[in-house]
Structures are given as structure tokens and as C-alpha cells.
Amino acid sequence: MAGTPGRLAPWLRHIRHLLISVGVGFAGQGVLALVMLSAVACLVGGLPLFIKAVELNRRLADFQRARVGVEPGSPYPPMPEGTLDRFITILKTPATARDLLWIAAPVQLCIAVVGAFLWLNGVQGLLTVALWATGLLPEAYYWAIPITGPVTAVLATLIGVLVLYLGTRVPGPAIELEKRYGRLLLAPTQKEQLAARVERLQRTRSEAVDASAVELRRIERDLHDGAQARLVALAMNLGMAEDLFDQDPQAAKALIADARQGAHTAMTELRDLVRGIHPPLLADRGIEGALRSLALGSAVPVDLDVRMERRLPPPLESAAYFTVVEAMTNAVKHSGATHITITVDDLGDRLSLRVEDNGRGGADMARGTGLRGVERRLAAFDGTIRVTSPAGGPTIVEAELPCAS
Numbered sequence: 001m002a003g004t005p006g007r008l009a010p011w012l013r014h015i016r017h018l019l020i021s022v023g024v025g026f027a028g029q030g031v032l033a034l035v036m037l038s039a040v041a042c043l044v045g046g047l048p049l050f051i052k053a054v055e056l057n058r059r060l061a062d063f064q065r066a067r068v069g070v071e072p073g074s075p076y077p078p079m080p081e082g083t084l085d086r087f088i089t090i091l092k093t094p095a096t097a098r099d100l101l102w103i104a105a106p107v108q109l110c111i112a113v114v115g116a117f118l119w120l121n122g123v124q125g126l127l128t129v130a131l132w133a134t135g136l137l138p139e140a141y142y143w144a145i146p147i148t149g150p151v152t153a154v155l156a157t158l159i160g161v162l163v164l165y166l167g168t169r170v171p172g173p174a175i176e177l178e179k180r181y182g183r184l185l186l187a188p189t190q191k192e193q194l195a196a197r198v199e200r201l202q203r204t205r206s207e208a209v210d211a212s213a214v215e216l217r218r219i220e221r222d223l224h225d226g227a228q229a230r231l232v233a234l235a236m237n238l239g240m241a242e243d244l245f246d247q248d249p250q251a252a253k254a255l256i257a258d259a260r261q262g263a264h265t266a267m268t269e270l271r272d273l274v275r276g277i278h279p280p281l282l283a284d285r286g287i288e289g290a291l292r293s294l295a296l297g298s299a300v301p302v303d304l305d306v307r308m309e310r311r312l313p314p315p316l317e318s319a320a321y322f323t324v325v326e327a328m329t330n331a332v333k334h335s336g337a338t339h340i341t342i343t344v345d346d347l348g349d350r351l352s353l354r355v356e357d358n359g360r361g362g363a364d365m366a367r368g369t370g371l372r373g374v375e376r377r378l379a380a381f382d383g384t385i386r387v388t389s390p391a392g393g394p395t396i397v398e399a400e401l402p403c404a405s
Helices: 004-044 047-068 083-091 095-102 107-131 150-169 171-187 190-244 249-277 280-296 314-335 370-380
Strands: 141-143 145-147 303-308 340-346 350-357 384-388 393-404
Touching: 004 047, 004 095, 004 107, 004 145, 004 280, 047 083, 047 095, 047 171, 095 171, 107 141, 107 145, 107 150, 107 171, 141 150, 150 171, 171 370, 190 249, 280 303, 280 340, 314 340, 314 350, 314 370, 314 393, 370 384, 370 393
Parallel strands: 303 340
Antiparallel strands: 141 145, 340 350, 350 393, 384 393
16 A cells, blocks of 8 residues: 555656646647638638737647657747748748647547546546445446346446546556557657758857857956956066165065065956866866865755766866856855755766756856856757746756767
């Protein structure tokens, strides 16, 4: 009995998935009707309505793509501004016809309904037999079998038990069948995948160039306002000390002491600047060593779990390290968290990063520049970042970096 809840949990998740699929299926039938009506309305000037209906269909298809794991995502090209141009783009996009076929064919809905409600039919059959046996239901039928005596009652009971058993076994395969069907019709073609890949590379290259320019300006500003200014002051102090050395040795000694302090400060600022570009500890000990040092110095307790047995190229290590640093910084400064969990997992072809805190939540990438900068940094490596932060917490920052050998 102790294992029953554990066995029941996956079945409940499957049922939940299939119930959502039922909703998607019925919503698709409604959208299909709207697309067909708006297509007829195009004959009398209803072109904008047709475009809106197709866009609604696309949002529904994108939702299903995310549920069945279709990559790289939405296969639609950018929509132009004009109504006629948008209409022509819709007609030229191969995914439009596949989307309509997906919602028009009742396969998705049938799979979801059978997978979700088969167990309910078994319960209904057993309940029908029970009601007939107690006399509360004089005329009873189950699967078109009239229950009129002990033989038919036993037969109906056996069918109900069988259907109930199938209802506990079918949801998993039904979901897998739904996913295969969805991928068959909703996955982008090779041409669409290539176009999306090219567009992504163009965008990430531009973002990487912009990010590099911003970083170079930051380094230039830090050098100009920090170490450079201190070195100029140091040179001036040494020059003044040289002029005063014979006339006032004590004043010259004080100026030399100031110059020495300025040199120490300049070296500290230069070390901090270099550490911000590529921390020496990261170069020496890798991600695990650098993150352990970061966790030990954190004002908030940190649980660190690093599962890596190899070193990655320095640019990848740097991108992964600063992703975790930014997520930790946000948790410490803004979330009010009292505990942070960091997980780094080398999955072979990709590096998985996860930073979770128990703070107040409400983090939004659109409102902050730090995580947007991380997103641009990861995009240069085809990496992704996702933030889940409902009000009240917890906040979970998940990132992935391709790192195939």
C-alpha cells in the first residue's frame, strides 16, 4: 500500500495531460469552424477576420507544439504589415495547411477522449451493475448489454473490470500516440527548420556583437574612471615628490606613501576588472571550483550540486558561470530568499544549469537588464534560458548550453 501513491501519481499526470488535450481538441473544432466561416466571409470583405482566425489557430497549434515537444518551435515566418500581404503570407506558409489538417482530423480528440475517459466508463459499468443488483435501477444497460439476470450482470461486471484496467494502462500510450501524431503534422519541415536556424543565427550574431560592444565600452569606462585615473594621480604624486625631495623630505615621503596607496588601489581595481572578464579561479579550477567559492562567499545559504567530470571550453565555462552569478545576484538582492539551490548537470550534449530560490517570486526577464544580458550571452552559443517565478515564489532560473564534444 505504501507504493500506491507513487504508482498513482504518473497516472494522474497522464489523465491531467489528456484532459487538457480534450480541451485543446474541442477548442480546435471551434477554431476550425471560425476559420471556415471567416474564409467564406472573405468573399464579402471579411479578410481581416480570416487573418485573425488563422492567427488564433496558430496560437493553438503553438500551444500543442510546446506540449508534444516539437522543436525548434513555431514554424511561421514574420507577418508583414498590410492586410493583403499578411493574407498572401498565410497562404504561402506550408504550416498553415498542416495546422488546419491537425484540427480538422478528429484523431487528436479521439485519442484524448479514449485515453482520458476509458477508466470512467469502467467505473460507470460497475456502478450500473451495483445499482441494478440493489433494485435502484430496474432497467440497466452496459455496452448495449441488457442486464436482466445473474449471467448478464457477471458479464457486465467482467467487462467493467476489464475497461477499468485498460483505463489505468491506456493513458501513457495514448499520450505517446498523441505526441507522435502532433509531431507528424505540427513539426516544421527541414526547409522551415533551416530557415529558423538561419534566422536565429543572424539574430544571435547581431546580439553577440552588440553585447561585445557593450562589454568593451564597460571595460573602457572602468579603466578610464578607475585604474587610469589612479595611475595618473600616482604619476603626479611621484613627480611632486621628486620636486620636493631636496627641499622638504617629509612632504615628499608623504606623497610617496600616497602614491604607493594609489598603486595598491589601482592593482585591486585591475584585478576586479579582470575577474569580471574571466575569473582566475574559473580558469584554474573550472566551474565547480568557481561556483563553490561563490557559494561560500554568499550572504544567503547555498546548496550546490555539480555533476561534471570534464572541463569545457573557456567561453562556455564563462557563459555558464556568469549565468549562475546573475541568477544568484538577483536572488540575494531582490527576492528576499533565505535559501538558494544550484544544480549543474553535464548531460553530454548540453550543460544544464538550474538556480532555485525560496524568495518572493515575481521575477520577469522583460523588466530586468541582467537576465536579458545573460540571454544574449547564451544566445551566442545557441543556449537558452527560462525563468519561472510566480508571485510568492519560488523563482527558478533554468539554462541550457550545447556542449557536445
